[in-house]
Amino acid sequence: MAEAQDDRPDVMVIGAGAAGLACAADLAAAGLRVRLLEAEDTVGGRIRTYRVAGFTTDRGFQVFNTSYPQVKHRLDLPALRLRPFTPGVLVHTDGGRLRLTDPTRRPRDGIGLLTGGQVKPRDLLAFGTLSAHALLAPASRVRARPDVTTRAALADAGFSEDFVETFFRPFLAGVFLEDSLETSARFFHLVWRSMLRGTLCLPLDGIGAVPAQLAAGLPSGVVRTLSPVSALTPGGVVVGGGELPARAVVVATGTAAAARLLPGLEPAAGRTVTTLYHAVERSPLPEPTLLVDTRRRFLNTCVLTEVQPGYSRDGRSLVSTSVLGAPTPAEEAAVLTALAEAYGADTATWEPVHRVTVRNALPAMTPPMPLTRTTRYAPGRYVCGDHRATGSLQGALASGARAAREVLADLKTPGTP
Known part of the structure; x- marks a missing residue:
């Protein structure tokens, strides 16, 4: 751990979830004095x-x-002592259980589904094609596609309505937290790609080990827990009735708290x-x-x-x-x-x-959905989090990294705060 920083930071980051931790780490690595304020008694936000x-x-x-790029860049995976889920799911149906697995890792299971008559040939072919494209096609192709709902994308990919209802709808409901398949197809394709390329x-x-490891990599004195920010001021933030000054402030909270701190910000559903x-x-x-x-x-x-x-x-x-x-x-x-x-x-x-x-x-990630957005909100004010990118650990970390880049660029520009 480095020596404690002085009490006048260049940048104040509000919220020690994944986005705030990534932002603070990149700013500190660039040589800025950073203070990361967290309202709760530990870091992590929703990852606790x-x-x-x-x-x-x-x-x-x-x-x-x-498989997330930000995860591979920032974390010591062996230190987390990870253990995997089965690469697939069991689907409870009125006729019993159906096992669907990653065809790239367990091809025999796919053959068994076909020969057993549990899945139609057209659906197994569409499943294989979808997975092959996810593994081989560049991510830029996903971003360039016109955005539609996941349901529309699955129909375009050749899946039968029966297979969508049997597998995709119940499985993706737990991924998207909605059961109508109204989520952006861009996000679906990125999720499918990440699942096939990585291991769940x-x-x-526990999952709290992830933000704990990120926080442990920060210099001493950067993180302050039990420090809720009640308001922003022209020159900093208000904590515990007093003002803490900073040249720039990054709001890395959830969407509701961000809207309270940044008047005029439209909270994401x-x-x-x-x-x-x-x-x-x-x-x-x-x-x-x-x-x-x-x-x-x-x-x-x-x-x-x-x-x-x-x-x-x-x-x-x-x-x-x-x-x-x-x-x-x-x-x-x-x-x-x-x-x-x-x-x-x-x-x-x-x-x-x-x-x-x-x-x-x-x-809520309905189409058309931008996969990333600027974090600049006003001069010296920035906002980041998965609600500004994609609803995932990757999205949160990437948004925090983008906030750090934009803060660094602006502070180096003459005439900025």
Whole structure:
């Protein structure tokens, strides 16, 4: 760790989520004095981990994708002690379970689907073509395409409506946090590309290990937690009733907080998700695989301790289930009924461990969607986050990096603050 910086930073960054951490790191690496202010007691924002009743639980169901360029650039992956999910999903249908896997890694599963009559030849061909393009085509081609909804893009790719309803709609509902496939096809293609090129994992210490590692790489004295910013001033920010001066201020909070601090900023529409955690004496699915439901009674569910056994301290299994919105107690009871069908287990004995609702968990990304936007808001004022790019860790980190570049360019320009 470097020596503590003095108390008059060049740049004040508000919010120590992924975007703020990336921005602060790049500014500090360029030699500027930076202060990163976080309202909560630790860094991470929505990327946070709790210890509850002997279990490791994240702030909502989250996965770590190893293929993101910003992730590979900024993080020590071996230090996270990652363990992977199965490269595919199980789909609960009224006729039983259907297993769909990455055809580039498990081609025999695709052949089995075809010979078993579970998937039509046209859908398997479209699936292979879509995946091949995702693996081989440059990302610039994705950005150059006219943007439509994901549903329209899947139809154009040759998928039958039956396959879209059986696989894509329930699976992508958990990725986009919406179940109508109205999300931008540009974002869908980038997501599909990243999934095929990388591995979906969980860190041993929970997803909170990711921002913790980013914060550990910052110079001493940069991060200040429990420091909520109540307002911006012409010369800095207000914290605890006093003003802290800075030449530039970067707002790296969620969309609602950013709109409060930057009058006139239009807040991005967001998606809300609730994740339920249950302790189970015996794993209802002895494999690290995501399970989705064609009736979309839940977004997805999995046995987290099959992915990372260290998430449990006493040997019991931990089941994570996510649903759209904020369900009522009656709706939660209906989810347990659906889980009993999907897992073929008696969920009446499952012990509730934790429940977390995340509002604005992801920005709504309907077409036409720009994949990135400038972070400049006003002279000396910048705003970054996944709501200014794409709803992903990659989007948040890239937006923070862009904010740092634009701040550096502006501070070097004569006449800027």
